[in-house]
Amino acid sequence: MRITALAGGIGGARFLKGVLAARPNDAVTVIGNTGDDIWIHGLRVCPDLDTVMYTLGGGISIERGWGREGETFTVKEELAEYGVEPTWFGLGDKDIATHLVRTQSMQAGFPLSDITAALCERWKPGVRLIPMTDDRAETNVIVDDPSGALDDAGRPLQIAIHFQEWWIKYRAQIPARGFVLVGVDQARPAPGVIEAIEQADIVLLPPSNPVVSIGTILQVPGVADALRSTTAPVVGVSPIVGGAPVRGMADACLTAIGVETTALAVAAHYGARLPRSASAGGNESTEIGGGFIDGWLVDESDSASVAAIEALGIRCRAVPLLMSDLDATKAMVSEAMSLAGMP
Ligand code: GDP
Numbered sequence: 001m002r003i004t005a006l007a008g009g010i011g012g013a014r015f016l017k018g019v020l021a022a023r024p025n026d027a028v029t030v031i032g033n034t035g036d037d038i039w040i041h042g043l044r045v046c047p048d049l050d051t052v053m054y055t056l057g058g059g060i061s062i063e064r065g066w067g068r069e070g071e072t073f074t075v076k077e078e079l080a081e082y083g084v085e086p087t088w089f090g091l092g093d094k095d096i097a098t099h100l101v102r103t104q105s106m107q108a109g110f111p112l113s114d115i116t117a118a119l120c121e122r123w124k125p126g127v128r129l130i131p132m133t134d135d136r137a138e139t140n141v142i143v144d145d146p147s148g149a150l151d152d153a154g155r156p157l158q159i160a161i162h163f164q165e166w167w168i169k170y171r172a173q174i175p176a177r178g179f180v181l182v183g184v185d186q187a188r189p190a191p192g193v194i195e196a197i198e199q200a201d202i203v204l205l206p207p208s209n210p211v212v213s214i215g216t217i218l219q220v221p222g223v224a225d226a227l228r229s230t231t232a233p234v235v236g237v238s239p240i241v242g243g244a245p246v247r248g249m250a251d252a253c254l255t256a257i258g259v260e261t262t263a264l265a266v267a268a269h270y271g272a273r274l275p276r277s278a279s280a281g282g283n284e285s286t287e288i289g290g291g292f293i294d295g296w297l298v299d300e301s302d303s304a305s306v307a308a309i310e311a312l313g314i315r316c317r318a319v320p321l322l323m324s325d326l327d328a329t330k331a332m333v334s335e336a337m338s339l340a341g342m343p
């Protein structure tokens, strides 16, 4: 079977470990979020792609969930001694080797998708990992200027900062007024992205951040349409359990786009796919975030919302959704497959 998944970093990578464990004979393609990518000290860093690659390839720091196991931070400390900004981004010594290879290859003219495939030759993640795009599509966050500056009308001046600055430096503690994916209008899906959705037997949305991981991938031109029109069922797993993210700050992101932090609200935000006969009429919504899931798993603690989700036209089941260990994650994957009517 051909399984295609859209993935952010930690939540996506953990779920994918379960996919590989539960479906050892299936071909898995992962479309990775690159909205978080950033230049740090002249190096191109792709946090979500690397989290997937290291997690599935056995190199991840289990404790931190990002970066390499047995990591040291000598280069970071040395840079701090020079007083060079930014000091808030965790660049480990081993990790830097990955970014050096990537940056050199980019400077030699290779697209990120080819470079990612080359890096994966070392890590052998067991999936085909494709960045959502080879082009620039960078998540920026609109915030009130942290310096307290005011605009001409005396209101807080709004500025755009890189997602990583908001997420890591400010720990998402300054309110996000909105998100802008800079460059996405001109971005094209990386080679293989659309085909992976169109030719899949099932498309899975892991419990990745609905705004800045899945939401970002959905904005790449063509991706949302491919999800709406694929013959494969599309099944998602809620990252929100009992009204809160399991880990991270997805609530701050959801609030910024006006979506409640509940499993039901995220399902409604993704929206039910139209039945194929109806969508063939050409009258479908083109609004991002609307209309591309057939099934949605919520945690057993959210079983009270199952009926409301089904009323949206989305198949729903309440099952344990905590990826506490590989067996628990495998069971989630099996539930997602079975919700789609897959063997
Ligand atoms: P990031 O890019 O590293 O932030 O990772 P993702 O976007 O892939 O995943 C982040 C999301 O994973 C967060 O919104 C969490 O709520 C969700 N998450 C993390 N662990 C779990 C878990 O055990 N179960 C569920 N259901 N969601 C989880």
Ligand code: CA
Pocket (backbone or CB within 6 Å): 008, 009, 010, 033, 036, 047, 048, 212, 213
């Ligand atoms: Ca991320």
